[in-house]
Amino acid sequence: MSDxxxxxxxxxxxxxxxxxxxxxxxxxxxxxxxxxxxxxKTSVLRLIAGFVKPDRGRITFGEDVWCDTERGIFRPxxxxxxxxxxxxxxxxxxxxxxxxxxxxxxxxxxxNTTRPDNTPTPREILDELHLSALAHRKxxxxxxxxxxxxxxxxxxxxxxxxxxxxxxxxxxxMGRKAELLSYLDRLQHxxxxxxxxxxxDVAEVSRIANRVAVIKAGRxxxxxxTVSVLNRHGFHVSGPQRSGTLLExxxxxxxxxxxxxxxxxxxxxxxxxxxxxxxxxxSLRVIIQANDVVIATQAPIGLSVQNALEGKILAIEDxxxxxxxxxxxxxxxxxxxxxxxxxxxxxxxxxxxxPGQDIYALIKTAVLAx
Amino acid sequence: MTVFRCSLxxxxxxxxxxxxxxxxxxxxxxxxxxxxxxxxxxxxxPAMEHLKAEFEQETGYTLSVSYGATGQFFAQIQSGAPFDVxxxxxxxxxxxxxxxxxTPRTYAIGQLALWSPVKEPVSSNxxxxxxxxHIAMANPDLAPxxxxxxxxxxxxxxxxxxxxKLVRGENVGQAFVFAQTGNADLGFVALSQILALxxxxxxxxxxxxxxxxxxxxxxxxxxxxxxxxxxxxxxxDFLYGERAREIIANSGxxxx
Amino acid sequence: MSPPDAAALLLTLKLACAATLxxxxxxxxxxxxxAQTRRRGKPVVEAIxxxxxxxxxxxxxxxxxxxxxxxxxxxxxxxRMTGDTLTFSFSGLVLASVLYSLPFMVQPLQSAFETIxxxxxxxxxxxxxxxxxxxxxxxxxxxxxxxLTAIILTFAHTLGEFGIVLMVGGNIPNRxxxxxxxxxxxxxxxxxxxxxxxxxxxLVLSFSVLLFVYIFNRRFPIHxx
Numbered sequence: 001m002s003d004x005x006x007x008x009x010x011x012x013x014x015x016x017x018x019x020x021x022x023x024x025x026x027x028x029x030x031x032x033x034x035x036x037x038x039x040x041k042t043s044v045l046r047l048i049a050g051f052v053k054p055d056r057g058r059i060t061f062g063e064d065v066w067c068d069t070e071r072g073i074f075r076p077x078x079x080x081x082x083x084x085x086x087x088x089x090x091x092x093x094x095x096x097x098x099x100x101x102x103x104x105x106x107x108x109x110x111x112n113t114t115r116p117d118n119t120p121t122p123r124e125i126l127d128e129l130h131l132s133a134l135a136h137r138k139x140x141x142x143x144x145x146x147x148x149x150x151x152x153x154x155x156x157x158x159x160x161x162x163x164x165x166x167x168x169x170x171x172x173x174m175g176r177k178a179e180l181l182s183y184l185d186r187l188q189h190x191x192x193x194x195x196x197x198x199x200x201d202v203a204e205v206s207r208i209a210n211r212v213a214v215i216k217a218g219r220x221x222x223x224x225x226t227v228s229v230l231n232r233h234g235f236h237v238s239g240p241q242r243s244g245t246l247l248e249x250x251x252x253x254x255x256x257x258x259x260x261x262x263x264x265x266x267x268x269x270x271x272x273x274x275x276x277x278x279x280x281x282x283s284l285r286v287i288i289q290a291n292d293v294v295i296a297t298q299a300p301i302g303l304s305v306q307n308a309l310e311g312k313i314l315a316i317e318d319x320x321x322x323x324x325x326x327x328x329x330x331x332x333x334x335x336x337x338x339x340x341x342x343x344x345x346x347x348x349x350x351x352x353x354x355p356g357q358d359i360y361a362l363i364k365t366a367v368l369a370x
Numbered sequence: 371m372t373v374f375r376c377s378l379x380x381x382x383x384x385x386x387x388x389x390x391x392x393x394x395x396x397x398x399x400x401x402x403x404x405x406x407x408x409x410x411x412x413x414x415x416p417a418m419e420h421l422k423a424e425f426e427q428e429t430g431y432t433l434s435v436s437y438g439a440t441g442q443f444f445a446q447i448q449s450g451a452p453f454d455v456x457x458x459x460x461x462x463x464x465x466x467x468x469x470x471x472x473t474p475r476t477y478a479i480g481q482l483a484l485w486s487p488v489k490e491p492v493s494s495n496x497x498x499x500x501x502x503x504h505i506a507m508a509n510p511d512l513a514p515x516x517x518x519x520x521x522x523x524x525x526x527x528x529x530x531x532x533x534x535k536l537v538r539g540e541n542v543g544q545a546f547v548f549a550q551t552g553n554a555d556l557g558f559v560a561l562s563q564i565l566a567l568x569x570x571x572x573x574x575x576x577x578x579x580x581x582x583x584x585x586x587x588x589x590x591x592x593x594x595x596x597x598x599x600x601x602x603x604x605x606x607d608f609l610y611g612e613r614a615r616e617i618i619a620n621s622g623x624x625x626x
Numbered sequence: 627m628s629p630p631d632a633a634a635l636l637l638t639l640k641l642a643c644a645a646t647l648x649x650x651x652x653x654x655x656x657x658x659x660x661a662q663t664r665r666r667g668k669p670v671v672e673a674i675x676x677x678x679x680x681x682x683x684x685x686x687x688x689x690x691x692x693x694x695x696x697x698x699x700x701x702x703x704x705x706r707m708t709g710d711t712l713t714f715s716f717s718g719l720v721l722a723s724v725l726y727s728l729p730f731m732v733q734p735l736q737s738a739f740e741t742i743x744x745x746x747x748x749x750x751x752x753x754x755x756x757x758x759x760x761x762x763x764x765x766x767x768x769x770x771x772x773x774l775t776a777i778i779l780t781f782a783h784t785l786g787e788f789g790i791v792l793m794v795g796g797n798i799p800n801r802x803x804x805x806x807x808x809x810x811x812x813x814x815x816x817x818x819x820x821x822x823x824x825x826x827x828x829l830v831l832s833f834s835v836l837l838f839v840y841i842f843n844r845r846f847p848i849h850x851x
Contacts, residue, residue, distance in 0.1 A: 164752075511811055552696060
């Protein structure tokens, strides 16, 4: 399975958007398609699914040629063995939740000759996703989030060879989102299916993606390993300036419900509220918003903030048109991405901050991403 | 919300009222004044047009003529429709209207014709010809031309042979259309309809002897409303006068 | 009800059934195409479909009389194939009814199909359903109410036809004499009592049919996500 590559070379004009892609993604694990609204991510997904034809181009999955405009080949969506979850979690409106899943099951037996033992039954999936109570309900009576979960279950049940998810958890609250992201994780271990995951949410993407393809105005700007790509592009999604950092770390101490977890970032340590889904030795990603970083020229005392990372200022950049400035901090002992901080220019001036200076970066809050 | 609805409804009500008042107000200046209003059976139309032209020229009165089905006019007149004179296609309906007008009087006697729009000669034998698929006629229950046609068929003794070929039009006008459009090969129509066609389109026809069918007497009556009307009474007299009778005869009718 | 009137009623019901069935077969793909297409020609087709709603029946009947007569291309080929004329036959009536009731089948179906957004069809396709499979297993069941409305409206509309049937049918008993003509004849021959009875019967029948449609649609309104 990991020999398969998803090759996409195409051009498509949609309204004012000019899509142009030339990508080869390994079909294992999760590839996130990351970008701002209107960048064309959903369109790319729909092109892969076959709902839309490119103006020019070729899409191949392993040895299957799904589309080749030069040779006049176009395989319609129902012959591509891709599962698709729409942004709104659309389901078959006239069937109950359970029957929606049975529908998927029925076709799964058609497209795949064997049924792997580890594929769940509709009942099992309903249980796993806590949807059993909704089994007999009709889609129109479900909330947006419930529909998205059922849609995911439906797509998975169809045993596709490639799973295409279009912001599948946008209508879910944080708790449910985390649950479902864990489910996708588990799925990868039980019956791995390559996933292309469209999102503009850094936390989601950093949680689940093996690699990230950043899309802007119809072009792929960069494809690569999650942390570095996100650090370069991820935080630009909501604004023109980088405003956050993704750090990689390992859990060194678990703490408990009333105590803090310790996470090693290189030789340094962060203490964050306990998260039961982690174990000692787990590697994870930590998202720190630039606005949540406070800079101190001395080791802090008498502050409620417990996390202080030592580092050196790499660069200071004024944010045009505002009173703010961006500080890039190289953390001691870490070769990874520099930490981004956002403070007022006045503060820069009053502390006489300059590149090369040793400082302390105080972290007020951070989000754990795996 | 109720306030909004109230004013909306009121506006609509006022508009509707204005419209109906405006439309029903007699605007004497706009509509040309007709001296008399006539209801005339459709199949008499060609002859009527001649009579109207002649009468209007002679007397200077203008006539408003409505053509239609005798049955419909009958129902309408009974309900008070504003006609002065009624020229029917039969004798039954006028006789039923006697309380509302003068005694009905025959103004024309229709002649039945068996017609083919194609030039080939037509005779009583043509009815039985094997290549005749459909024979059009007026509905005997509804029109005297239909009853007449049935009489002729019975008289010829071919009722059973042709009964499957018979196609009924609502009136003799429709029977004519069936034949003219080629849907029926033959049609029992009024001679007056054939003569109303240009000479080169008259095809071929056979006139059954008038003793073989019940006479198609067409009666007219002056309605009560028309009695006061000088133009109406004048036309009614004209209808039975020399000149009118000449026109009627030339149009393909027999005279009473 | 007298035997000729009963025969007329039976004929009318046969006609309504035949026309409705044929329209179901022709109208469904047409309505589907109209609901899905974004082509420029769509308004033209919609207007043509809606024509029978606004044309006087006599106009339609008159043109049919001319178009279907045995010398015309359509009429003569029919004659050659079946040995019978198209006008003054039951088949001719069916054809006329199909044209006349077309919008009553197509419009409710198109409405129902349009309510089913593209998404459910895409969902079905992504799960592996072929276009035909998706149509019959998703589109049709999801628009069941639309089908019911369309069928009942078409049926009721054909029941009440008069002008066209008169023009094209020739009022032949057991062949083209439908119930509306029977009522008309009663009125024309001044048999008002019988006319009342027949008319009332038809009125009640049609009203009940329509009432059923509206109650049914109210109780189970079409809701599609």
